Amino acid sequence: DIQMTQSPSSLSASLGDRVTITCRASQSISSYLNWYQQKPGTAPKVLIYAASTLQTGVPSRFSGSASGTDFTLTISSLQPEDFATYYCQQSYSGRTFGQGTKVEIK
Amino acid sequence: EVQLVESGGGLVQPGGSLRLSCAASGFTVSSNYMSWVRQTPGKGLEWVSIIYSGGSTYYADSVKGRFTISRDNSKNMLWLQMNSLKAEDTALYYCARSIVAAPTNEDYFDYWGQGTLVTVSS
Numbered sequence: 001d002i003q004m005t006q007s008p009s010s011l012s013a014s015l016g017d018r019v020t021i022t023c024r025a026s027q028s029i030s031s032y033l034n035w036y037q038q039k040p041g042t043a044p045k046v047l048i049y050a051a052s053t054l055q056t057g058v059p060s061r062f063s064g065s066a067s068g069t070d071f072t073l074t075i076s077s078l079q080p081e082d083f084a085t086y087y088c089q090q091s092y093s094g095r096t097f098g099q100g101t102k103v104e105i106k
Numbered sequence: 107e108v109q110l111v112e113s114g115g116g117l118v119q120p121g122g123s124l125r126l127s128c129a130a131s132g133f134t135v136s137s138n139y140m141s142w143v144r145q146t147p148g149k150g151l152e153w154v155s156i157i158y159s160g161g162s163t164y165y166a167d168s169v170k171g172r173f174t175i176s177r178d179n180s181k182n183m184l185w186l187q188m189n190s191l192k193a194e195d196t197a198l199y200y201c202a203r204s205i206v207a208a209p210t211n212e213d214y215f216d217y218w219g220q221g222t223l224v225t226v227s228s
Contacts (some may be wrong), residue, residue: 091212096154100150
């Protein structure tokens, strides 16, 4: 099975900060990597698919990039509604989620 | 409007069985990839199983041989039969639809239900 290692598990940031979350795949997954945002009591919502494609309706401050088996989600300027938990997920073979990154207010 | 509504969760003893249902509306289940994803209270997401539009099924190692995913095309429903349940199967179970992104065929979960809670305890 493909393992996804996401870091950090949590971070504290201030409004307007640039935030970066990383996900590493245990093997090559090409660009089969998606990013989700989840707020308490709700189902996850897709932000980025195919490593770097922004889902329709998602603000442009969210972006995704890839380098080999390393993937990055960047929030360019943190907004109040961005405090949530973020997950990466591979769809190359089966499906696997990263452990999640909780973004909290500093 | 796309909607997914799960049901069938509840309290079951270790070793017991439960069948989860997911009623879909606004799209055709058999024409899409459909998955079950679970989330332990306060913890992360774990993919459980997928059924492709062609009918192939795949499972996470943690449930292989115990869980069975299926669909009812006439009722536009998805099912998850869970047998030999263990305490570690306790979670909120989501039904989720995948959409395939053209032209590269990567897929992602675009719609989720609200989840149904399964508790395995004596």
